[in-house]
Amino acid sequence: MATAATQTHKREAFGSRNVFILSAIGSAVGLGNIWRFPYVAYEGGGGAFLIPYLCALLTAGIPLLFFDYAIGHRYRGSAPLAFRRMHRAAEPLGWWQVLICVVIAVYYAVIIAWAAMYTWFSAQLTWGAGNEDAFFAGDFLQSQDVAEVGVSTQFVPQVGIPLVVVWLIVIVIMALGVKRGIGRANMILMPLLTVMFAILVVQSLFLPGAMDGLDAFFAPNWEALADPGVWASAYGHIFFSLSVAFGIMVTYSSYLKRKTDLTGSGLVVAFANSGFEILAGIGVFAALGFMAQAQGTEVAGVATSGIGLAFVAFPTIVSQATGGSIIGVLFFGALVFAGVTSLISILEVIVAALQDKLGWARVRTTLTVAIPLAIVSMALFSTTTALSVLDTVDAFVNSFGIMAVALVAVIIVAWLLHKLPVLVEHLNRRSSFRVGTLWKVLVGVLAPVVLGYLFISELIAKTSGPYSGYPAWFLAIFGWGLVVALVVLALILSALPWSTRSHAKDDPEYDEFLSEEHYEPDAETSTFPAVDTTKGAGA
Amino acid sequence: MTPIAIVMMIIAMVTVWGGLIAGIVNLARHPEESETEPAPPVEL
Numbered sequence: 001m002a003t004a005a006t007q008t009h010k011r012e013a014f015g016s017r018n019v020f021i022l023s024a025i026g027s028a029v030g031l032g033n034i035w036r037f038p039y040v041a042y043e044g045g046g047g048a049f050l051i052p053y054l055c056a057l058l059t060a061g062i063p064l065l066f067f068d069y070a071i072g073h074r075y076r077g078s079a080p081l082a083f084r085r086m087h088r089a090a091e092p093l094g095w096w097q098v099l100i101c102v103v104i105a106v107y108y109a110v111i112i113a114w115a116a117m118y119t120w121f122s123a124q125l126t127w128g129a130g131n132e133d134a135f136f137a138g139d140f141l142q143s144q145d146v147a148e149v150g151v152s153t154q155f156v157p158q159v160g161i162p163l164v165v166v167w168l169i170v171i172v173i174m175a176l177g178v179k180r181g182i183g184r185a186n187m188i189l190m191p192l193l194t195v196m197f198a199i200l201v202v203q204s205l206f207l208p209g210a211m212d213g214l215d216a217f218f219a220p221n222w223e224a225l226a227d228p229g230v231w232a233s234a235y236g237h238i239f240f241s242l243s244v245a246f247g248i249m250v251t252y253s254s255y256l257k258r259k260t261d262l263t264g265s266g267l268v269v270a271f272a273n274s275g276f277e278i279l280a281g282i283g284v285f286a287a288l289g290f291m292a293q294a295q296g297t298e299v300a301g302v303a304t305s306g307i308g309l310a311f312v313a314f315p316t317i318v319s320q321a322t323g324g325s326i327i328g329v330l331f332f333g334a335l336v337f338a339g340v341t342s343l344i345s346i347l348e349v350i351v352a353a354l355q356d357k358l359g360w361a362r363v364r365t366t367l368t369v370a371i372p373l374a375i376v377s378m379a380l381f382s383t384t385t386a387l388s389v390l391d392t393v394d395a396f397v398n399s400f401g402i403m404a405v406a407l408v409a410v411i412i413v414a415w416l417l418h419k420l421p422v423l424v425e426h427l428n429r430r431s432s433f434r435v436g437t438l439w440k441v442l443v444g445v446l447a448p449v450v451l452g453y454l455f456i457s458e459l460i461a462k463t464s465g466p467y468s469g470y471p472a473w474f475l476a477i478f479g480w481g482l483v484v485a486l487v488v489l490a491l492i493l494s495a496l497p498w499s500t501r502s503h504a505k506d507d508p509e510y511d512e513f514l515s516e517e518h519y520e521p522d523a524e525t526s527t528f529p530a531v532d533t534t535k536g537a538g539a
Numbered sequence: 540m541t542p543i544a545i546v547m548m549i550i551a552m553v554t555v556w557g558g559l560i561a562g563i564v565n566l567a568r569h570p571e572e573s574e575t576e577p578a579p580p581v582e583l
Contacts, residue, residue, distance in 0.1 A: 017571045047547025054554060211540050218544040218551070257571075264566045271559035278555050282548075432569040 011076065011509055012178035012362070013255050019183040020256055021265050021272075026186040026341030027252065028243045028273040029193070031111060031310075034335060037277040038284040039305030040237045042217055045224025052225065052234035053274075060450060061238040062270045063442040064406070066435060067413075068244055069262045070423035072253030076510050078352035079247035080494070081503055082254065085510075085522060087417050093409050094353065095490035097247035100401040101349040103482065104246075105373055107390045108343050109170070110381035111307075113162040114140075115335035118311065122318050122328025132315040137387070144384040147471045152385040160382030166340075167374035173344050174351055174366040178255050182344055193337040194276075200330040201279055204286035207321055213289020216299035217281055232457065235450045240398065242273055243342070245406030247349040254352070258513055263431035284309070287317045287327070294320045307387075310335060347373075359501030392470060392478045399458035400483035407451040414444035429517070 014020040041049045075082035080094030117140070121127060127135035137143045142156050173181045204210060224230045243249065253262065285299070291313060292299045304313055310332075318328035347370065355365045380389050413419050420440045428434050467475055498504040507525040514521055540548075 017566075021566075047544060047551070050547065050551050050554070214548065215540040215544045218548040219541055220543060220547050260571070261566065261569050264562070264569055268559065268562040268566055271555060271562050274555045275559045278551055432565055 011255070011503070011507075013257060014183050014252075015179050017256070017260055017265060019179075019187060020252065020260075021268055022190050023182055023186040023341075023345070024249065024252055024265070024269045025272045025276075026190050026338075027248050027345030028241065028269060028342075029190075029276045030243070030338050030342035031108075031335060032237075032241050033273065033277045034280045034284070034338060035306055035309050037237065037241065038217065038281040039303060039309065040233055041281055042285065042303055044230040044233055045221040046216065047218040047220035048222050048224055049230065049234065052231045053238070056231075056234040056238040057270065057274055059442050060235055060447055061242045061244065062266065063435075063439055064239070064244040064410075064447060065242055065249060065266045065270055066263055066427060066439065067410070067423065067443050068249035069253040069266055070427050071413075072250035073256055073260070073262055074423060074426040076254050076507075076513060077503060078254065078356045079250045079349060080353050081356040082250050084504060086413070086419055090412060090417065091494040092487075092490045093405065093412065094247065094250075095493040096401075096405045096408075096486060097245075097250075098350050098353045098493075099486040099489055100246050100397060100405060101248070101346045102373065103393060103397045103401065103486070105343060105346045105350070106377045107381060107393055108339065108346060109166050109374075109377050110159065110163055110386060110390065112336055112339035112343060113159060113166045114311065115332045115339060116162045116166065117158060118315070119329055119332035119336060122315070122332055123325050125319060125325065127315050127319070129319040132319065133312050136311045136315070141387055142384045143387050146385050146388045146474050149385065151380075151389065151474075152383040153379075154384045156382055156384060156386075159386065160378060163378060163382050164374070166343075167370065167377065170340065170343055170347060171366060171370045171374070173340075174347055174370060175363045177362050178348075182348060185344060186341055189337045189341050193334055193341070196330050196337070197276070197279060197283065197334050200327060200334065201283035201286070203323065203327055203330070204283050204290070207286060207290035209290040209293030210286035211289065212293060213285040213287065213299055214282065216289065216303070217285035232450075232454055236403075236454050239406070239451075239454075240402070241277065242270060243345065245409060246402050247353075248345045251349050251352045252345065258516070259430055261430055261432050262427055263433035263435060267433060287321075288313065290321060291317050356503045357496075357498055359499045359503065359506075388468075388470060388474070389478055391468060392475065393482060395467060396462070396479040396483050397486075399455070399462065401486060403451060403455050403458065404483075407448060407455055410443055410447045410451070414440075414448070420444055 014023065041053065044052065071082050071086065075085040077085060078094070079097045080091050083094040084091040127139075140158060142154075144152055144154075146152075173185045175181065176184070205214075239245070256262075285303075288302050289299055291302045295302065302313060314328065314331055318324040318331075321327055350369050350373075351362075351365050354360065354369060355362065358365070360368070380386065413423075420443060424435055424440060427439075428436075462479070466472060467479060470479075500506065503510070504524055507522075510522060510525055513519075
């Protein structure tokens, strides 16, 4: 039935549901699980944090995950195409998500490059015991102050060279495609990551002082539950941790076969992600307990997160522990693997979007996307001011990119386009875990309220003074300018016409899917003239 | 570790890892339907 002339390429697909689940877990389990969750939980009441955390997971994380899956699977496209198929005017949402992924990919790669170098340094204890802090900022990054030197162009080879290698590896994975590249990479890296991390946790538990660390991590501080800030941080964390609302899960679920248990798969992904976080919390705090004992302080004095935890505290632990090198190699190796599986999912959002819009083949699109990104990544993050740029871009794109697009997307889809019933219907067609009114309330009411609260509190925090004390011109470019530019560019990209070879205009597979599922034919792609519409096909 | 910390640790493990196991069991009971999916169209 399909028109013969333009039947170019089939949409790629994951080999099986399990490959999809593993890839989605690979995307969700990233650096944040390892270096962010343990500290967020510790600060938010330790064991008591479990309550807001589980609430956030069940009432926001999982519902938003289903929301993304439903959009990607129902409209079978990359983020811009899926939103366009939902409603023409919703396309900018997809491009906004794509552009957020562009920004994240550019700096995410360099953290992987650092972790790769630290895997090597751990084996040699290159930093020299007692010198971990000075080594990271000084010897390794050769950090300079942006207020003094501006955005530096001074190349730092020990960062730049591994960064090139990281880009080459991910370009190869991306060029191989969804099944042979992304799927296979996750099938190899995720089991490896799990085993490595499990060994790391067991080894950490045998360090002296480990139990004090676990005590600090799990001892509940019930008063924390009365603090709205703790609840907000639980929702914020779950939201970032699950990689929802910036196109990844929409893109990945568009590669699922037509008849797939979406919600059943989503539950496994969500609980696997949280399961990994609990494991990371145990491993990290056992190690911090050892560090506190070795330095004769309390766990509170050494607990930290993010770059400080990974590149200062952990090297200190590696220096001091017996068998520290093994801990270091496992920890930084795990960061590399968790980072790579997340980076490829971020890049796939961009590659899939351009493939759909231009109708190009996989390799050509991958190279067109990844080479310019690699160059920008090198230009900004293999120089002496990388740390300041990374810190600023990350902070702004998280709050005013990811969080903002999620807020706008749920409001538009739920309240302007009224598409939640359509998504419920689609989820329930195949899924083992049925959703209904409660899901619609959680996505349409609770999610906008929570995201709105988080967004406004971020806005207040970032406007009350210069972020981290950086100069105004610097924040104007890499902070505010960047996040506004993403929205403007998204509108411009939506205005550009779709190629006649693109999937928006010609997608026999999608038409067949719609007809098989008894959905309305798509106005743009429809190749079923038999459907009696009142007016003839538009020009 | 204090008893309350141990209790919280066990609750955390049981809820999250238990949730994961329950999710996997649920999925295993609903195997993929790919075998029944019609082959992709090959007509030219």
